Amino acid sequence: xxxxxxxxxxxxxxxxxxxxxxxxxxxxxxxxxxxxxxxxxxxxxxxxxxxxxxxxxxxxxxxxxxxxxxxxxxxxxxxxxxxxxxxxxxxxxxxxxxxxxxxxxxxxxxxxxxxxxxxxxxxxxxxxxxxxxxxxxxxxxxxxxxxxxxxxxxxxxxxxxxxxxxxxxxxxxxxxxxxxxxxxxxxxxxxxxxxxxxxxxxxxxxxxxx
Numbered sequence: 001x002x003x004x005x006x007x008x009x010x011x012x013x014x015x016x017x018x019x020x021x022x023x024x025x026x027x028x029x030x031x032x033x034x035x036x037x038x039x040x041x042x043x044x045x046x047x048x049x050x051x052x053x054x055x056x057x058x059x060x061x062x063x064x065x066x067x068x069x070x071x072x073x074x075x076x077x078x079x080x081x082x083x084x085x086x087x088x089x090x091x092x093x094x095x096x097x098x099x100x101x102x103x104x105x106x107x108x109x110x111x112x113x114x115x116x117x118x119x120x121x122x123x124x125x126x127x128x129x130x131x132x133x134x135x136x137x138x139x140x141x142x143x144x145x146x147x148x149x150x151x152x153x154x155x156x157x158x159x160x161x162x163x164x165x166x167x168x169x170x171x172x173x174x175x176x177x178x179x180x181x182x183x184x185x186x187x188x189x190x191x192x193x194x195x196x197x198x199x200x201x202x203x204x205x206x207x208x209x210x
Contacts (some may be wrong), residue, residue, distance in 0.1 A: 003028040003120045008040040008066065009082070014105065018053060018082075021109045028116060037061035042144045045073040051116050056083035056094065059118050071098040078119040082112070082163040101125040101154045148208045150192045163202045 005022055007030060009015040019030045032047050034040035037058040044052065044066070054063040067079050080101035081094045094102060101119045105125070115125035151159065154175075159170045168186075172179045186198075187190060195201045 002026075002114060003051060004031045004047075004049040004147075005053060005116065006032040006034065006044060006047060007053045008034045008037070008044075008058070009053065009055040009061060010035050011055070013197065018112070021113070022116070025113060037063070037066055038125075039065050041069060044077075045070055048074055048077055050077065050120055052077055052079045053082045053112075053116075054079050054099070059087050064093050064099075067094070067097040068100055069148050079174045080115060080119055080125070122125055148193065148204070151189060155185050155189050155192075158182060159201060162186070162198060163205050 005028055007015050007018050009018065012035060015033055015035060019033060022028050022030050031049055032043070034043070037060045040058075041061075048189070054067065056063045063081060063083075070077075079099045080103060081099045082103045082105060083130055084105045098151075101115055101124060103115055107115075118125045125202075157175065161174065166174070168179050168182045173181045175182070186201075189201055190196065193201055193204050195204060
């Protein structure tokens with residue numbers, strides 16, 4: 001049984017090149033091509049292909065939006081982002097939306113074809129550069145969690161008071177310690193959380209609190 005594929009890509013030459021190479025394979029076939037997001041949004045769920053090759057930055061909308069809107073209607077369809085964008089936000093927003101693969105357009109056709117087979121069989125293919133970014137992200141998060149866990153109960157208390165907008169003197173009065181001791185605790189908080197100022201420390205505190 002061949003893998004059914006839809007291509008959502010506004011660059012016509014690339015869209016047609018993908019179709020040509022995919023249709024040349026014995027085990028897969030392109031059953032639909034879309035050159036803009038609205039057309040894809042209206043028709044994809046009726047077709048329900050096994051795999052969608054999705055451009056992230058279409059002229060009329062983001063491919064991420066299409067996945068977010070159609071994911072529940074197409075639970076058996078796997079989405080592979082195929083794009084020239086490598087920035088962290090787009091990668092993680094795509095994965096959060098429900099994409100199961102993320103490829104850079106410069107990849108060889110062999111890599112793209114093997115990724116289609118991989119995602120169809122339950123894999124999560126990614127370009128090497130993307131996989132490295134994902135790994136770095138989780139390593140960074142792990143390090144941040146460890147830093148937060150290292151805070152003493154007094155340091156966490158002071159950080160919470162800082163997040164409420166209290167000044168050092170007000171924190172000192174509230175916790176019955178000197179301003180110098182507050183400053184010392186704040187220095188330890190910055191060091192453990194790997195931040196340079198109060199705003200960064202509060203942002204991390206709010207992130208962990210939520």
